[in-house]
Amino acid sequence: MDRYAGFSEFVQTRERALLRTAFLLTTDVQLAEDLLQSALAKAALHWPRIRNGQPEAYIRSALYRESVSRWRHRRGVTEVPTASMPERAGVSPEDEVDLRFAVIAALRRLPPRQRAVLVLRFYEDLSEGQVAEALGCSVGTVKSQTHDALRRLRSMAPELAEFRPNPGVLL
Amino acid sequence: MTKLHTLLDVAADTMPAHADNRAERAVMTARRVRKTRVVAVVVAAVAAVLAGSVVVPLASRLGTIEPAGPGEEPGLPDQIYPVPLHAPSVGEGAALGQPAAYLLGGVQSGDGWFGESCCHMAVVGASTDEYAFLDVPGMTEVTGGGALNARLAPDGRVIAYATADGVRLLNLVDGSGRTLDAPQGWQVWSVLAWSGDGTRLAVATGAPAPGGTEIGLATVTVADRASWSVPDLGVQWNGSPNGVALSPDGGQIALSQDGELRVASVATGAARVLMTGIGTVDPKVVWSRDGVRIAVLGFATSPARADGPDGSKADWYRGRYVDLASGNIGVFGVEHGFKLSALLGFGGQFHLLALVSPSGEAGRYTFERLEVTTVPLRRSTVTHLPDGIDPWQIDVAAALIESPSRSSTEPDDITRVIALVAAGAAVIALVAVLMIGRLWRRHTLR
Numbered sequence: 001m002d003r004y005a006g007f008s009e010f011v012q013t014r015e016r017a018l019l020r021t022a023f024l025l026t027t028d029v030q031l032a033e034d035l036l037q038s039a040l041a042k043a044a045l046h047w048p049r050i051r052n053g054q055p056e057a058y059i060r061s062a063l064y065r066e067s068v069s070r071w072r073h074r075r076g077v078t079e080v081p082t083a084s085m086p087e088r089a090g091v092s093p094e095d096e097v098d099l100r101f102a103v104i105a106a107l108r109r110l111p112p113r114q115r116a117v118l119v120l121r122f123y124e125d126l127s128e129g130q131v132a133e134a135l136g137c138s139v140g141t142v143k144s145q146t147h148d149a150l151r152r153l154r155s156m157a158p159e160l161a162e163f164r165p166n167p168g169v170l171l
Numbered sequence: 172m173t174k175l176h177t178l179l180d181v182a183a184d185t186m187p188a189h190a191d192n193r194a195e196r197a198v199m200t201a202r203r204v205r206k207t208r209v210v211a212v213v214v215a216a217v218a219a220v221l222a223g224s225v226v227v228p229l230a231s232r233l234g235t236i237e238p239a240g241p242g243e244e245p246g247l248p249d250q251i252y253p254v255p256l257h258a259p260s261v262g263e264g265a266a267l268g269q270p271a272a273y274l275l276g277g278v279q280s281g282d283g284w285f286g287e288s289c290c291h292m293a294v295v296g297a298s299t300d301e302y303a304f305l306d307v308p309g310m311t312e313v314t315g316g317g318a319l320n321a322r323l324a325p326d327g328r329v330i331a332y333a334t335a336d337g338v339r340l341l342n343l344v345d346g347s348g349r350t351l352d353a354p355q356g357w358q359v360w361s362v363l364a365w366s367g368d369g370t371r372l373a374v375a376t377g378a379p380a381p382g383g384t385e386i387g388l389a390t391v392t393v394a395d396r397a398s399w400s401v402p403d404l405g406v407q408w409n410g411s412p413n414g415v416a417l418s419p420d421g422g423q424i425a426l427s428q429d430g431e432l433r434v435a436s437v438a439t440g441a442a443r444v445l446m447t448g449i450g451t452v453d454p455k456v457v458w459s460r461d462g463v464r465i466a467v468l469g470f471a472t473s474p475a476r477a478d479g480p481d482g483s484k485a486d487w488y489r490g491r492y493v494d495l496a497s498g499n500i501g502v503f504g505v506e507h508g509f510k511l512s513a514l515l516g517f518g519g520q521f522h523l524l525a526l527v528s529p530s531g532e533a534g535r536y537t538f539e540r541l542e543v544t545t546v547p548l549r550r551s552t553v554t555h556l557p558d559g560i561d562p563w564q565i566d567v568a569a570a571l572i573e574s575p576s577r578s579s580t581e582p583d584d585i586t587r588v589i590a591l592v593a594a595g596a597a598v599i600a601l602v603a604v605l606m607i608g609r610l611w612r613r614h615t616l617r
Contacts, residue, residue, distance in 0.1 A: 004198045011194035020183035032186060037200075040193060044201035103182035122175040123183070160178060 114149035218600035248579030262306030266346030270327030276564020327568030367419030403440030518573035
């Protein structure tokens with residue numbers, strides 16, 4: 001039996017969703033591509049073991065851990081936060097493109113670990129326990145990181161709070 | 172769905188949906204990594220084997236032989252230890268640096284002693300517990316089983332052994348060697364005994380004869396110009412390596428055979444029978460240092476079984492000694508529960524060094540000093556033998572039999588340290604290679 005049987009089909013089905021997650025974790029198209037490719041290579045390496053379980057969970061976990069790990073290794077060359085938001089972030093959130101830039105800019109100013117916590121909690125809709133498991137940390141760490149991330153978002157990008165897709169749910 | 176989820180979803184739309192054989196590339200990377208892992212494991216295994224095979228032999232040569240220092244009186248050590256695997260080899264050019272107390276033969280299977288099956292021998296120093304393996308290339312087979320292929324000189328300074336050319340003498344103190352060339356047409360099979368003064372050797376020879384090789388018994392002087400002679404003992408010698416002894420001055424030769432003890436002049440060959448009924452199975456003969464007595468230890472023949480010291484009907488070894496001047500004969504044996512197994516030599520007039528072991532079940536062998544004229548026989552332990560030393564293959568420096576035993580200590584067995592070092596090196600090599608593999612893998616995955 002082919003060691004990698006079913007892998008291509010799985011990737012074709014799920015790569016779009018995984019790529020979106022990778023982008024939110026890196027906020028860079030090229031880095032997201034690389035991150036996903038790395039996670040997929042790891043998954044292929046362990047495919048016979050994970051294909052009958054939850055391969056997507058494995059890949060997502062690899063994405064999050066790798067994104068944090070890469071940031072650790074790239075500390076010396078990482079972007080320096082600026083004192084002010086990019087000019088485009090200040091435009092009206094009514095414009096979707098501008099809104100997108102505003103969100104990305106805000107994400108970029110978060111540390112990778114906080115970014116990963118936000119993506120897991122609010123994009124993947126995982127519980128705090130699941131986030132802790134995915135990132136390999138304690139639930140308390142997840143809570144504190146989430147709190148800090150939201151506080152920083154509010155202070156760094158207050159204009160996002162005006163976005164009202166669904167009244168009643170506040171940032 | 173939360174507001175933040177919506178915002179993140181909007182941001183994620185930035186990511187274009189294009190894909191270039193992402194799965195295929197991932198599979199190729201995985202294959203590369205797997206191949207790297209296999210290579211890493213193979214390299215690590217090879218490194219581990221190399222570490223073991225290089226470190227152990229290298230370290231095994233680290234053992235050094237130091238000459239006896241001042242104040243270290245020579246004597247038989249009160250304990251013989253198994254020879255450490257790291258003990259150095261001594262041979263020509265590699266000296267022990269001191270006389271040897273014992274020449275040891277090892278059990279041929281599973282003891283780790285090096286060399287061919289014929290040459291499992293080692294020595295222990297007379298003054299210090301320096302153990303060394305003997306490196307004696309060219310040694311020929313012994314004519315009978317259960318005996319050493321070499322003999323230690325009475326002063327412990329020289330080992331004599333048979334080679335194709337004659338008798339090879341290896342000086343343990345300075346590592347020099349020389350050969351006593353055999354006469355034309357002779358083949359020396361084994362060295363049987365030294366004379367007490369270390370001037371003559373009794374050897375077994377083989378010579379072509381109709382229907383096969385004829386076993387012969389000869390003597391040779393250990394002088395610059397070797398002189399060979401063939402004494403006439405009145406019987407055709409049966410080849411027993413234990414049944415021959417030379418007088419202290421080398422002028423006479425004693426032979427036990429066919430239940431008789433015979434003595435003959437080396438020069439004239441005139442033989443006389445001193446004792447009968449000494450047993451027919453491989454009796455052991457030793458000559459006292461003053462030349463006035465000969466002791467014989469023989470396996471009792473059937474009629475003697477009832478005379479066993481423990482009252483049993485079992486076979487047993489019976490010791491006898493004879494005074495050459497008067498012809499008086501004495502008998503000696505050990506008490507119930509023990510048996511005399513071998514004789515190594517005389518100490519004083521009535522002191523013998525003998526191998527004693529528990530009778531019946533296997534037990535620990537000891538070499539004991541026997542005072543053979545007392546009733547019951549008095550004995551005291553000289554040396555304990557551990558497993559790994561064959562009690563039937565041991566020779567002693569006769570000059571040390573009478574001197575007080577010296578307390579000995581177990582030699583430093585750095586083999587364990589060597590093994591730990593080798594194991595550590597192997598583990599480090601393994602970890603290093605795996606780390607390299609891991610780094611390579613990380614690099615590849617990125």
